[in-house]
Amino acid sequence: MTGRAIKHRDSALWLAAMVHRISGLALALFLPLHFLTLGLAIEGEARLESFLRWSDQPLVKAAEIGLVFLFTVHLLGGLRILVIENFDWRDGQKQLATLAAALSAIVAFAFLVRVF
Amino acid sequence: MNVRLYLWQRATAAVMAPLVMVHIAVIFYATRHGMSAADILSRTHGSFAWAAFYGLFVLAVSIHAAIGVRNILTEWTPLPERRVDACVVFFGLVLAVLGFRAVAAVVLW
Amino acid sequence: MTTELSVSLWRGAQHGRYETYRVPQRQSQTVLDVVTFVQRHIDPTLSYRFACRVGVCGSCAMTVNGKPRWTCRTHVAKVAGDGKLEIGPLENLPLIKDLATDMQPFFEKWRQAKGAFAPTQTRNDPIAQIKPDTPSRKAAAAAIECINCGVCYAACDTVRWNTEYLGPAALTRAWTLLNDERDGGNIARLQAIAGAGGCHACHSHQSCQELCPQALNPTAAIAALKRRTAAAYLKGEIKV
DSSP, X not given: OOOOXXXXXXXXXXXXXXXXXXXXXXXXXXXXXXXXXXXXXXXOHHHHHHHHHHXXXXXXXXXXXXXXXXXXXXXXXXXXXXXXXXXXXXXXXHHHHHHHHHHHHHHHHHHHHHHX | OOHHHHHHHHHHHHHHHHHHHHHHHHHHHHHHTTOOHHXXXXXXXXOHHXXXXXXXXXXXXXXXXXXXXXXXXXXXXXXXXXXXXXXXXXXXXXXXXXXXXXHHHHHHO | OOOEEEEEEEESSTTOEEEEEEEEOOTTOBHHHHHHHIIIIIOTTOOOOOSOSSSSSOTTEEEETTEEEEGGGOBHHHHOTTSEEEEEOOTTSOXXXXXXXXXXXXXXXXXXXXXXXXXXXXXXSOOOOOOTTSHHHHHHHHHTTOOOOOHHHHHOHHXXXXXXXXXXXXXXXXXXXXXOTTOOOHHHHHHHTSSTTSGGGOOOOOHHHHHOTTOXXXXXXXXXXHXXXXXXXXXXXXXX
């Protein structure tokens, strides 16, 4: 193989699959941290509360917005796959994929408006 | 990936689809009401419903994420299959243990 | 006054390099015409494959400006807007020389997917009466026109990342045979495509479907295979 970058990777559907994979990986890496944070409640409500206050700062909130986006885009991407695999083929896949990305962005934006 | 892993991954995905939507709603509710730790814990303490909901979520995500990470490791790293399987089983167990601990933390403590 | 194309062709084997040639641009020129011009008038040592020249054999598939295509059916005017062409061998296959790949692994995976018809009758039996409008015959017909050009295989990133993956063409052929009433090899076939490297490795990137010159849809065929193998597994007809 010559190893040249393959141009079909500019397809919306390839990108959708890649976003789905990367978002899944990011969420998988985030989850242990999320569980450890919630586990702070074992040390008492005050401990969890101080963490929640720490997480009020803008940078953390920005990261949370990113997480909400990843979460939503992974869900919608997954639904897309479940539809492809379990129902008859439908055309308009690219439009569906783009719609999924747009919806995720809207949800993340709504979250942004709430927390800032 | 094979048919068995595929079924587990798609089944846990289907189970989690509604759970994820509820969780997003919970996140939005909690942030809109500016809930403190005390507020949150007062709702989850002793709640069988929340324990069941998040317990199911933890179980499903541990299986789903482990299989997903397995795909990534087999396709994007040169690790041999046995090593990959060992890693992802470990990862799934870590998620399950930490996850159930977190559920216990907010329901029992 | 003819304009000239700047054409980069892959020369050598795995550790080769692109070499640039100047080729006169002509009306209605195809990429195959360009490659042929180089071999006939500039460098006779260039190795490449073609046969029919008219888009029915699939032999001339190469990577053109980053995408695998049939070079005889690719007009230069459509792909070389700025007068530049980069032509390489198909990806995901071992390289023999220059633009010619070794198609052996592609066909080997065809065999592994049980892509061969398993007969249930002999020449002494009456000809099977197959109705063309049954759902299974329609499904087979929609997927049957594959001529093994390798474009889907070359385009597939899952093939690239997973050496065991049977690939879109082999799986699509398995799908057509699963839908063939005359075929008697379905349990073995489902078993063959349900393991590692089988249909479940597909991530629905859909590059195959987008680039197939015969407008086939391997993504849809593979999705159907996922359903079939899942059902067979749950019924205990196949094991993993």
